[in-house]
Amino acid sequence: MTPHRPRRPPHQRRTWLFVPGNDDTAHAAALRSGADAIVVDLEEMTSPQGRPDARRRIAAFLPRAQATGTIGSVRINKLEHDGYADLEGVMPGQPRAIFLPHAESAAQLAALDSALADIERRLDIPPGSTEMIPVIESAKGLVNLGALLQVSPRITCCMLAVEDLAANLGARRTPAGDELLYARSRFLIECVAAGCVPLDLPCTWRSAAVLERDMEQSTQLGFASKSVVYPEHVPAIHRALTPSEADMRAARALVEAHCAQQDNGGAVAPGSAWIDYPERNNAKQLISRYKLFNPTE
Template sequence: MTTYPIRTLAALRRTWFFVPGADPAAHTAALRSDADAIVVDLEEMTAPPERPRARELIVALLDGAAGCGALGAVRINRLEHDGLADLEGVMSGRPHAIFLPHTETPEQLAALDAHLGALEQRYGIEHGATEIVPTIESAAGLTRLAALLASSPRIRYCMLASEDLAASLGARRTPGGDELLHARSRFLLDTIAAGCHPIDLPCTYRADAVLLRDMERSTQLGFRSKCAVFVEHIDAIHRALTPSSEDALAAQMLLDAHRAQQSTGITGAMGWIDAPDANNARRTLERYEAAN
């Protein structure tokens, strides 16, 4: 019997690793990786003739993901395309989440919510247990984000795409990604304001240096969750999104200094510490404790 690494930190949802629906070797590689969440893609990564077979393979992969503690998810097609057939084919595998591509209207999400409710009842799944993750791939979706995220209680995470979004904007893609900086910032702001968790767009360049720069920007903006399309990116993403013991020690020292400053009014060796800095340190400690 094949065994896979147990994901002890999957609850942090640092990485959402996308793999093709009809590629068993890619499924095995995903299960052997340390990805927190495995998202099997029936849309762009799976040609229409391959989708019936892919749905069968996905049910098996979802079982494997559950066995090793990973979150198993599926990106379906739009409901007006093959999305309904995708749902019918994969829901017996009890996916943790369903990604909806090219989300632009609340009506799309309401329709998906209704179909999921019916399928949960059919398969004995607790009502509402299957999350919906809208994928924002256009200017229309991005500008309507607040309404989209309020359209279903199943929505707890939302993902920003890269290549389709750039095409929607008419942007020229570069490894530095400056052309998508405003979109990333707006997406992060609106998602957090809606009480949801933002998933940052994937780095679609394989160069290590490009990924490191991208992760520096991602964490600087405030993202704590990221899409991945290359298995070799997963470890680097985890390092960037998981506080180290040194990070935790520095955060604790800053909090201790802030408490002393609050009680005495005297500035310590670290200089004056503002409340936002203390709040960031507190969040770092909370995330460190969740990871240990």
């Protein structure tokens, strides 16, 4: 039995695990994975002929996810494709968020906002309670991102895709991922400026070693939330994004040592190492993140 966990607000959702829409086994595995949010996918992971059945399965699955405290969400198709049918099929399950793929224009997001408002009214769902998460998969979407994030207050998070984005840019994919470093940086800056939580691109290499390097780059840039395509990646991502009590105590000791160093006019106590401001700042960030998940401490 999957234990109940408190439902996390946007800035505490570390992992968004994507699963196929019509695979009950994958749905159950996703719940067991411990991911903070599950994205049941009607786009790439579900064939067009499988979508009608998948919508029914998703509508039934979403309340189960919510009952455990997991954020249940759905990636629909573009509205001009099967998106409207997707919404009609899954909204009775009251997803917490709807992912819109290939977001490039304000008009796309305004149309989704309008469609959600209509369905919420018809189904007696609290107005405005369904979040919208644009998925950025092209250069056009990335350069328009600042404007896209202003379309609706429903937009609390935004996701950067990886393989379609790389294809659009003509980038040659490598395990190091340096080919998408600028895109990740630009995406993060635009989201932070708009007050929106940026969801980093998924690591689509299964290797644990590649994931470790990817998370090192992700956290260096400043990401604190990540989309996921392999359930086994979830624990490692959580470890990277969740400071332990030991981490917090070490960080606090470093900050105190830096304060003492400054109080002594920059002199280093015998047996101690010099502490630079970047090290102190990193430690203060870690303490702040620890408090985010442990507010009573």
